[in-house]
Every structure is written in C-alpha cells, then in structure tokens.
Amino acid sequence: MKILILGATGVVGKAALERALGDSSIAQVIAPTRCGLSPHPKLANPVAPELSLLLPDADAWEVDAVICAMGTTIGKAGSKAAFRHVDYALPIAFSKRVFRKGAQALALVSSPGASLSIPLFYCRTKGELERDIQKIGFESVTIVRPGMIGGERQEFRLAERMVLPVAKFLRPLLPRGLRVNPAANIADVLVDSVVAGKAEARMVTSRDLV
Ligand SMILES: NC(=O)c1ccc[n+]([C@@H]2O[C@H](COP(=O)([O-])OP(=O)(O)OC[C@H]3O[C@@H](n4cnc5c(N)ncnc54)[C@H](OP(=O)(O)O)[C@@H]3O)[C@@H](O)[C@H]2O)c1
Numbered sequence: 001m002k003i004l005i006l007g008a009t010g011v012v013g014k015a016a017l018e019r020a021l022g023d024s025s026i027a028q029v030i031a032p033t034r035c036g037l038s039p040h041p042k043l044a045n046p047v048a049p050e051l052s053l054l055l056p057d058a059d060a061w062e063v064d065a066v067i068c069a070m071g072t073t074i075g076k077a078g079s080k081a082a083f084r085h086v087d088y089a090l091p092i093a094f095s096k097r098v099f100r101k102g103a104q105a106l107a108l109v110s111s112p113g114a115s116l117s118i119p120l121f122y123c124r125t126k127g128e129l130e131r132d133i134q135k136i137g138f139e140s141v142t143i144v145r146p147g148m149i150g151g152e153r154q155e156f157r158l159a160e161r162m163v164l165p166v167a168k169f170l171r172p173l174l175p176r177g178l179r180v181n182p183a184a185n186i187a188d189v190l191v192d193s194v195v196a197g198k199a200e201a202r203m204v205t206s207r208d209l210v
Contacts, residue, residue, distance in 0.1 A: 002028045003194055004063040004098055006051075006091060007070030009033050011151040012109050015187035016067050017043075025195050030061050032094075051090055058097040065105035065140075065194035066098050068133075069186075073122075080121055087122075088129045095136055105140035105197040107190040108133055112145045112206060140200060142193035144186055147206035151183030176207035185209045 003020060007013035008031035020029045021042050031037060032046045032054045039045075044061075048054050068091045077083040095106060114126035134141055150164065164180060171179055189204050 001026055001064040001195070002030065002062065004058075004061060004066040004094065004103070005029055005031045006066065006068045006094055007109075008037060008045075009035060010069055010071070011149055011153050011183045012146075012186050012190075013067075013069035015151060015183040016069055016190050019184075019187045019191045020067075023191060023195065026191075030063060032057075052093065055093055055097060058094055059101055061098060062101055063098050063103050065107070065197065066095055066103055067107045067190045067194060068095065069109045069190070071109070083122075084125055087125050088132075091129060092132055092136075095133055095138075099136050099138060104138060105142075105194040106133065106136075106138040107142040107144065107193045109186065109190070110143050110145050112147055114145060134201060140193065140197045142189065142202045142204060144189055144204045144209070145206065146181040146186050146209055148180050149183055149186065150180040176210050179206070179210040181206055181209040 003026055005013060005017055005020065008017045017029060017031055020026050021040050028042055028044060030044045032051055034049055036047050037043065037045045046054050046057060070086060070091060072083055072086045074080055074083040077086060110130050111126045113123040114130050115123050116127040116131065118124060130143055148163065168180060186209055
C-alpha cells in the first residue's frame, strides 16, 4: 500500500515515517515537507516552502491512507489565523484531495483538550479538525489524543524541558492518563491503524499509549 504522512519532520511524524518505511505492507510513503528528508528507496518527498503549493500534486499521489501529525502553536505560527492554517486548513485540504482519489483510511494526531465547547482557540480548532475530518468520508478513522509527547525535539520548549524529566521520574506513581506518551508508541498506533484499515471510527487516548 501507499501512504501519505503529513508532518514527517515533527517528533511524532518522524517516528511514524520510520515505522512506515520499515513496514513490509507499505510499499511507498509520500511525505510532503518544507525541508528535505533523508532519502530512502520507499520515500517520495515533495518539498515546498508553503505546503499548500503541493496540494494540486496530491491528486496524482493515489495513496491508500493518510497519517496526519502536523501542527504548530499560536506562538510559533505568529497568529491565530496562521495556527489554524497549519492545524486545520492544511490537514483538511490534503485529506479531502486524497480521499477523492481513493484513500480509505486516516489516522490523525489530535490533542486531549480537543473540543467544540471549550472557548480556548487551540482546543476549539483541534475539535473542529476532528469533527470535519470525520465528515470527509474515510472508511477507517483513528484519532489519537496523546498527552505529553516524549521524543527527541530539536526546538527548545521550556515547559517540556521542565515537565518531561519530572514526569519520567514520577512515572510509576502517575495515573496512566498523565504519563508521557512516547512518540514511538503513537507512531505504532498511527501506522498499524491505517495498515489494518478497519471500517471503524476509533479514539485512542493518552492512557492507551503509555
Ligand atoms: N507536543 C505535545 O506534547 C503534544 C501533545 C498533544 C498533542 N500534540 C499534537 O500532536 C501533533 C504532533 O505533535 P509533535 O510534537 O510531533 O509536533 P512537532 O514536532 O512540532 O511537528 C509538527 C509538524 O508540523 C509541521 N508544520 C508546522 N508548521 C507548519 C507549516 N506552517 N507548514 C507546514 N508544516 C508545518 C512541522 O514541519 P516543519 O518541520 O517544517 O516545521 C512538523 O513536521 C500536533 O498536531 C500537536 O498539536 C502535541
């Protein structure tokens, strides 16, 4: 099968890419990014400074499934509109394109607070993404809501640098829902679910990922 990975340079996306490239049932991975990835015989890596420039190309990709692990923060994006472009508009636009060309399975990394009723812009945007991506029509939909993600991050995030070591130390004492979710565990769920392609809508939460 052929799969599309959005966000393949990120902590979860990188882990999903590695898992997918090593999976014998996946013949090709298409991973559009803003910066080039290391070459691999099974990888096609279209590169553009703004990902929406690659949208028209998606019609020719003919993937069976899509994994979306892209996202940013309002601070990093620079505005609420720019954040929404990355966390809502791009995932919806790519998913719709590949669905129209036959993709049947989707796995999305969302967030624990995703909700349509929370006034927080971040949570509402994630809630709208979950709602609207499920409306597209994929036969198999897996939404993963991780807690704090564990993995190697180049970018410095103060809160993560402070909280992650404490969370790791206290791991045996913490309830499952509050433990760190390793990126590799999230990647396993994402890849396994699109490969299985079961006709279902499934929600995977932090406590399932420890
Ligand atoms: N970090 C956490 O603890 C946590 C917890 C719960 C949920 N989540 C959610 O889980 C998902 C994955 O998280 P992560 O920590 O793996 O994210 P990450 O490491 O920050 O990676 C984000 C990915 O999105 C891409 N991206 C960001 N801005 C972009 C833009 N303007 N255009 C195109 N691509 C862009 C990045 O590409 P570039 O390399 O080009 O920037 C990267 O591939 C996100 O949706 C996040 O909201 C994260």
